[in-house]
Amino acid sequence: MTESAIVAHGLRKTYGDKTVLAGIDLDVRAGSVFSLLGPNGAGKTTTVNVLTTLAKADGGTVRVAGHDIATETRAVRSAIGVTGQFASVDDLLTGEENLRLMADLHHLGGREGKQVVAGLLERFDLVEAATKQAATYSGGMRRKLDLAMTLVGKPRIIFLDEPTTGLDPRSRRTMWDIVRELVADGMTIFLTTQYLEEADQLADRIAVLDQGRLVAEGTAAELKRKVPGSHVRLRFADVVALGAAARVVTGSTPDDEALALRVPGDGGVRSLRALLNRLDEHSIEVEEFSVHTPDLDDVFLALTGHAGTEVTAP
Template structure:
């Protein structure tokens, strides 16, 4: 199910603000989400992630700011925005008393699909999400992973161009989480845009083309996973040498490096970027110092999360 073309930006927000009872929840948010990509919004509990989603999906009115979703202004073109999006919350919104097939048929009726189109779409989605065998069983009998798949399938009945996934794998076991990840990758391959909120850093690392970190209502960083990791101290290049002579020569040449004589390894601080690594290897080559093996080591997203928000992620705490 391919979706139609969209401008280069699926979501653009500028100066987004929202307060409740005098407490500022969103404090001047600027976002630019590229069409056909996965954008992940990270943040601890209470950071404002769900409020951001609620504003972008027209469920909550912002106090200030300008937002365009799928090319439409959320204030003046609300109906067009809602027609272009699908939303899946933290908890599956399926009806437990209905079967999986009946849940999908209900959504088809709500989207005013004709009997023939509705039957076709329901069949396609049951097959796509591997729910054919469970189609006529009540949703109450489904596992957490199956319920999440059904919930996502229901979101797709309306053929949205942009899908908002608000912490979609909360409470799922690792295997079910990876199933959801595979589904998300498939949706992007079909040309859809995914706006993902999550506390699971591995999830963002696995799926997102671009990541923004939200803390206390403010965006404290944006970039690719690699770019964010390079912002945190601790990046280094690990060089391994064939003999102690090479190790010693390199250690004398590269100030600030740390050597491990037993492993014949030298750790050289750096940002891990292509330019700096090329410069480093060039210096070694100029002095005819042979390197047997090298690798780049950067902090993981949990290090980024801790550095930017001042506390560890929920994922790290659970380990």
């Protein structure tokens, strides 16, 4: 993919004498999931508000779906959908009525509106609950309905601000499956989340925001390799092979009881291949190996100095 769904250069935002965004750059590829992580107050929600035209930037340029957010606001809004941290459904209406309301707001004709509503109820497994008041829905059902309402306008880009906050593990994984289906359909997802596992599972690229600045960006694997602690664990058939490997591989740590050798490294394919080739050159056979890398929580802590629970920012 070469097309960019969201491009920001030098994005700045201040509130009084507080700088919330200090000139950040973003490039979100179309048809991908981009996740923005950061501790409380990092500027994530402000970023989303600016990108969705809910707040004006104080500096920099931003194009969303090919449109300038400052001069083509209406075109930007027609191309995006926003699902906030808290479900925006009307509890006094049924699930179907909530969707019909959105269809009316998007000026969909009677037949088209009915088709869109019926399709979304089916897609989100809400057919049986369609005639029940939203107030009776579980947390997971409310989040599904909220996202379904966002899709009524057929957006090309969807902003999801903590879409699974407060959900149980099963409902959270259901939402993950829905996000994957949306991306498979060609949509672009801009995701903020307080669950690092969520970003690890869903995001094609992750950016870490801290004190209004991007401190790192890359795939989950690339970010994990930035943090010390990656290593390869090799297991051998006997103590003789383990001892031979320990002598060949400098800096390694043997575990005689487990017949295992811990070898520091970056966890990359190139270094792993070099390690195995070196052992092969000395005719040392490896029974099995595994690569261990820091998780995103380690990355988050190392990059920001904060624990990995985030999310509402200014």
